[in-house]
Amino acid sequence: MSASGDLASRIADALTNASTDVGVAPDVDALRRVANAHTGKGSVLVGLKSSLGSITDVEARKAAGRAINEALQTLEALVAERLTGLEVAAASAAAAGEAMDLTEHLARRSRGHAHIVTQAWERLEDVFVGMGFKVAEGPEVETDFHNFTALNMPPNHPARSGFDTLFVKYGSPGSTLLRTHTSPVQIRVMQEWDLPIYAVMPGRVFRRDTPDATHMPVFHQIEGLVIDKGITFAHLAGTIEAFTKAFFGSEFSSRLRPNYFPFTEPSAEFDVRSSSGKWIELGGCGMVHPNVLKAGGVDPEVYTGFAFGFGIDRMAKERHNVADLRDMYANDLRFMRQF
Numbered sequence: 552m553s554a555s556g557d558l559a560s561r562i563a564d565a566l567t568n569a570s571t572d573v574g575v576a577p578d579v580d581a582l583r584r585v586a587n588a589h590t591g592k593g594s595v596l597v598g599l600k601s602s603l604g605s606i607t608d609v610e611a612r613k614a615a616g617r618a619i620n621e622a623l624q625t626l627e628a629l630v631a632e633r634l635t636g637l638e639v640a641a642a643s644a645a646a647a648g649e650a651m652d653l654t655e656h657l658a659r660r661s662r663g664h665a666h667i668v669t670q671a672w673e674r675l676e677d678v679f680v681g682m683g684f685k686v687a688e689g690p691e692v693e694t695d696f697h698n699f700t701a702l703n704m705p706p707n708h709p710a711r712s713g714f715d716t717l718f719v720k721y722g723s724p725g726s727t728l729l730r731t732h733t734s735p736v737q738i739r740v741m742q743e744w745d746l747p748i749y750a751v752m753p754g755r756v757f758r759r760d761t762p763d764a765t766h767m768p769v770f771h772q773i774e775g776l777v778i779d780k781g782i783t784f785a786h787l788a789g790t791i792e793a794f795t796k797a798f799f800g801s802e803f804s805s806r807l808r809p810n811y812f813p814f815t816e817p818s819a820e821f822d823v824r825s826s827s828g829k830w831i832e833l834g835g836c837g838m839v840h841p842n843v844l845k846a847g848g849v850d851p852e853v854y855t856g857f858a859f860g861f862g863i864d865r866m867a868k869e870r871h872n873v874a875d876l877r878d879m880y881a882n883d884l885r886f887m888r889q890f
């Protein structure tokens with residue numbers, strides 16, 4: 552075998568070995584190492600190239616050089632092709648890991664829903680916030696002052712006996728009690744907020760009542776308070792009517808009947824009527840009594856205002872046609888799930 556024939560077979564062997572290694576390189580890093588081993592400084596092909604000087608025949612030397620370069624180019628093309636293949640495989644493996652299985656079925660979880668009193672509470676807040684009111688809350692354990700005295704019911708006032716109060720600490724002065732209504736929050740808002748005031752105050756209230764179909768010792772009210780310059784009874788009536796239509800629907804209307812509360816003068820009871828013609832008594836309201844304004848630190852010569860308060864449980868009961876208030880608090884899921 553001639554010297555050039557021997558060289559040709561060494562080039563062919565080197566190319567065969569290299570292409571086998573390239574074909575089995577498992578990933579991009581391995582491929583880089585293989586490519587370097589077969590085309591880099593220490594590789595067989597580069598070694599052959601540097602031994603070309605020993606070939607004396609010029610034409611034979613050129614031919615050998617061309618053959619080595621072709622082998623190197625072939626090898627580079629194989630590496631590039633393998634690299635593309637490995638990258639595509641890696642990308643589709645990653646995509647497979649992220650793919651959604653649209654046939655997968657997860658059992659539906661039962662999420663429950665808010666209690667019907669909470670639903671009514673939140674809707675009431677929404678309607679009043681939509682009318683420009685802000686929401687305030689006060690403490691459930693109140694002072695005798697905020698619950699009674701500041702609301703124009705000084706010690707020994709006969710109206711106090713109508714509230715069936717649960718006292719926490721009894722003794723004068725400084726009794727504390729579970730608030731019997733949300734009206735004391737009126738005083739706190741007047742004391743703490745800047746004027747004018749447009750506020751609603753929802754909350755839990757307490758009375759020493761035996762539970763029956765229409766009474767619970769723990770129930771909920773929402774209080775309203777507006778104080779500004781030039782507020783009249785017409786603003787009160789208009790607000791009650793606008794609220795009635797926004798909350799119950801445009802087929803409902805409201806009416807006011809004269810009544811008495813110590814903290815308002817004049818005072819009224821307000822009822823709403825549906826298109827069916829049935830009147831439902833909702834709550835009390837009136838013009839804030841000057842003594843109440845004074846107790847809240849507001850000058851009654853400059854400001855006037857109106858207030859209202861009504862029961863939230865009653866509204867939930869009417870809305871869902873619940874016959875007995877006690878059912879709403881028995882925590883029987885068969886009852887609660889109906890709503």
Ligand code: DAH
Nearest residue numbers: 732734835836837858859860
């Ligand atoms: N606080 C009264 C009650 O619980 C309801 C009430 C009546 C609130 C008239 C008011 C009002 O703000 O003006 O019976």
